[in-house]
Amino acid sequence: MKTVAGYSKQLRLNRGLGKVALYVGLTTVVVLLGFPLYWMFASAVQEEHAIFSFPPTMVPFRTFTLEPLYKVFFLERRPMARMLWNSLMVSVVSSTASVLLGLWGGYALSRFRFRGRALAGFLILLTQMLPGSLIIIPLYMILTDLKLSNSLWGLTLIYMSFNTPFSIWMLKGFVEGIPKDLEEQGLIDGCSRMGALARITLPLMVPGIVATFIFGFIAAWGEYVFALTLLDSVTEWTYAVGVASLKGEYMVTWNEIMSASFVSTLPVLLLFLFMQRYLLAGLTAGGVKG
Amino acid sequence: MAKTTGQVEPLRGGPGGHRRLDLMPYGLLLPSMIVLAVLLLYPIARAFLTSLGRHVLFRPQATRAFIGLDNYAYILSDSRTWHSLYLAALYSVVVVGGSMLIGLATALAVRRPFRGRAFYRMAIIIPWVVPPVATSLVWSWMLDYQFGVVNHLLRAAHLISAPIGWLTTTQWAMPSMFLVGIWKMYPIASVMLLAGLQSIPDELYEAAKIDGANRFDGFRHVTLPGLKPVYGILALLLTLWSFKAFTYIYIMTGGGPSQATETAVVLVYLQAFKFFDFGVASALGIVMLLILVVFTIVYMKLVYGGVGPESRA
Numbered sequence: 001m002k003t004v005a006g007y008s009k010q011l012r013l014n015r016g017l018g019k020v021a022l023y024v025g026l027t028t029v030v031v032l033l034g035f036p037l038y039w040m041f042a043s044a045v046q047e048e049h050a051i052f053s054f055p056p057t058m059v060p061f062r063t064f065t066l067e068p069l070y071k072v073f074f075l076e077r078r079p080m081a082r083m084l085w086n087s088l089m090v091s092v093v094s095s096t097a098s099v100l101l102g103l104w105g106g107y108a109l110s111r112f113r114f115r116g117r118a119l120a121g122f123l124i125l126l127t128q129m130l131p132g133s134l135i136i137i138p139l140y141m142i143l144t145d146l147k148l149s150n151s152l153w154g155l156t157l158i159y160m161s162f163n164t165p166f167s168i169w170m171l172k173g174f175v176e177g178i179p180k181d182l183e184e185q186g187l188i189d190g191c192s193r194m195g196a197l198a199r200i201t202l203p204l205m206v207p208g209i210v211a212t213f214i215f216g217f218i219a220a221w222g223e224y225v226f227a228l229t230l231l232d233s234v235t236e237w238t239y240a241v242g243v244a245s246l247k248g249e250y251m252v253t254w255n256e257i258m259s260a261s262f263v264s265t266l267p268v269l270l271l272f273l274f275m276q277r278y279l280l281a282g283l284t285a286g287g288v289k290g
Numbered sequence: 291m292a293k294t295t296g297q298v299e300p301l302r303g304g305p306g307g308h309r310r311l312d313l314m315p316y317g318l319l320l321p322s323m324i325v326l327a328v329l330l331l332y333p334i335a336r337a338f339l340t341s342l343g344r345h346v347l348f349r350p351q352a353t354r355a356f357i358g359l360d361n362y363a364y365i366l367s368d369s370r371t372w373h374s375l376y377l378a379a380l381y382s383v384v385v386v387g388g389s390m391l392i393g394l395a396t397a398l399a400v401r402r403p404f405r406g407r408a409f410y411r412m413a414i415i416i417p418w419v420v421p422p423v424a425t426s427l428v429w430s431w432m433l434d435y436q437f438g439v440v441n442h443l444l445r446a447a448h449l450i451s452a453p454i455g456w457l458t459t460t461q462w463a464m465p466s467m468f469l470v471g472i473w474k475m476y477p478i479a480s481v482m483l484l485a486g487l488q489s490i491p492d493e494l495y496e497a498a499k500i501d502g503a504n505r506f507d508g509f510r511h512v513t514l515p516g517l518k519p520v521y522g523i524l525a526l527l528l529t530l531w532s533f534k535a536f537t538y539i540y541i542m543t544g545g546g547p548s549q550a551t552e553t554a555v556v557l558v559y560l561q562a563f564k565f566f567d568f569g570v571a572s573a574l575g576i577v578m579l580l581i582l583v584v585f586t587i588v589y590m591k592l593v594y595g596g597v598g599p600e601s602r603a
Contacts, residue, residue: 134575
């Protein structure tokens with residue numbers, strides 16, 4: 001028969017073992033899931049002969065070089081730096097616009113009960129069912145009518161419309177998290193409804209706005225199909241199109257492709273690392289409350 | 291709007307709360323609804339019209355504005371269509387299932403506080419940040435037949451004796467797509483399920499323990515029901531997204547080898563931009579859209595008993 005002390009010792013041992021298992025398990029999972037990102041980096045900083053050597057270099061200490069990066073940006077005939085700039089502009093403008101639309105729409109859907117509310121909700125969900133390649137052709141025709149074909153402005157408009165439903169959905173969740181009483185208090189104090197929105201609700205929404213902006217930015221930054229189909233001239237391409245086009249060559253220089261890929265990953269990775277608190281809050285506010 | 295009487299208009303117009311129609315929500319929704327209508331709904335209408343005619347680029351003399359449902363008849367009789375729809379459905383089931391399972395496992399692992407939790411929680415989300423093109427390219431490189439690191443590691447571990455053509459054989463191409471799809475999608479599931487887990491009050495677990503429940507019982511009777519609002523909408527969104535997954539497949543295999551990874555949305559793209567048959571491409575796109583709309587309505591009815599924002603969660 002075990003004593004009380006014996007039980008608690010056993011319990012502590014179990015807990016300790018559980019903890020070790022947790023760390024071992026989690027570390028294994030993180031190494032496995034994180035490996036592609038590591039491999040992208042490792043392949044990006046090696047010379048061509050090192051890339052195609054056997055066995056592959058797992059840790060590029062001795063073969064480290066930034067030559068592939070230099071080649072991509074300065075020796076390629078494609079203006080990769082220009083494309084980075086294009087991507088940046090399109091992503092910033094389109095996600096700013098969709099945050100604005102999302103704020104209005106999300107506020108309306110969460111604070112008001114009105115006729116047509118369910119319809120608006122279904123319309124937003126409907127947009128998530130649209131196969132992208134179905135609407136490329138008509139969108140191309142519409143952009144031509146608007147004299148916006150082969151232009152980054154046209155692409156910006158499209159990204160804005162793609163991001164708006166998700167923006168509305170996420171910001172709606174955030175508005176719901178802010179007590180209505182606060183605004184009513186503002187109304188009593190003599191604010192107009194817009195004044196109450198601007199002075200009381202908006203400051204509390206900053207985390208939600210940041211999160212929604214980052215979501216839009218990441219989506220626009222990575223988008224490929226529309227940019228590929230709607231932009232003809234190389235100087236108007238976005239970076240995603242430029243990177244993907246590197247692979248179509250007669251010889252696949254994987255170290256250059258990986259360094260170009262890593263450059264496309266780095267901005268969003270840093271954005272995520274610095275803003276992850278907001279991002280997680282964003283997903284959870286929208287996600288849990290639906 | 292000055293409020294001199296001190297009476298506050300209720301912000302939320304409940305039933306009978308307002309005598310006159312409040313225009314404010316309509317005004318707020320108008321800009322986004324215009325954007326969605328012009329750039330998303332109008333294109334659907336136009337695509338539908340296109341699907342009713344014959345529109346083949348480079349054969350303008352054959353163009354006819356209206357040929358009825360011929361394009362639909364053609365695609366429905368084509369086994370390639372059915373194969374592509376089957377692959378899209380298979381891809382969705384496997385990728386959504388796999389993402390939800392890995393998402394749940396990782397979310398459960400980082401639910402309780404422990405040293406280094408913030409790091410692990412961050413690390414498991416990282417695949418979501420890698421842009422789609424970069425994702426496709428790094429996996430293409432890793433799964434390369436001759437120089438890919440996956441074949442190398444598997445051979446070094448004596449798990450395989452000869453390299454496998456992950457992207458170049460009909461047998462392995464689709465499973466490779468599943469792998470990449472899950473890798474990219476599980477982080478969203480993980481984050482949302484973690485949020486759901488954290489919204490379940492600890493008291494429920496304690497109450498279950500007092501009632502003599504073990505950990506498995508707690509998982510079955512507290513965790514799973516508590517997560518239902520999250521995984522209900524999560525499964526729907528992930529299904530809609532993965533049914534339309536395009537970039538990874540298009541860049542890694544282009545639908546090949548011999549149509550082994552040609553999902554419906556890839557076929558739509560190929561019909562339009564490789565065979566330049568816009569009529570047939572649009573018809574197939576409309577069929578996909580219909581499938582997803584019907585699926586969503588049935589799903590909403592089954593899971594929530596209704597459609598619309600009220601019925602969500």
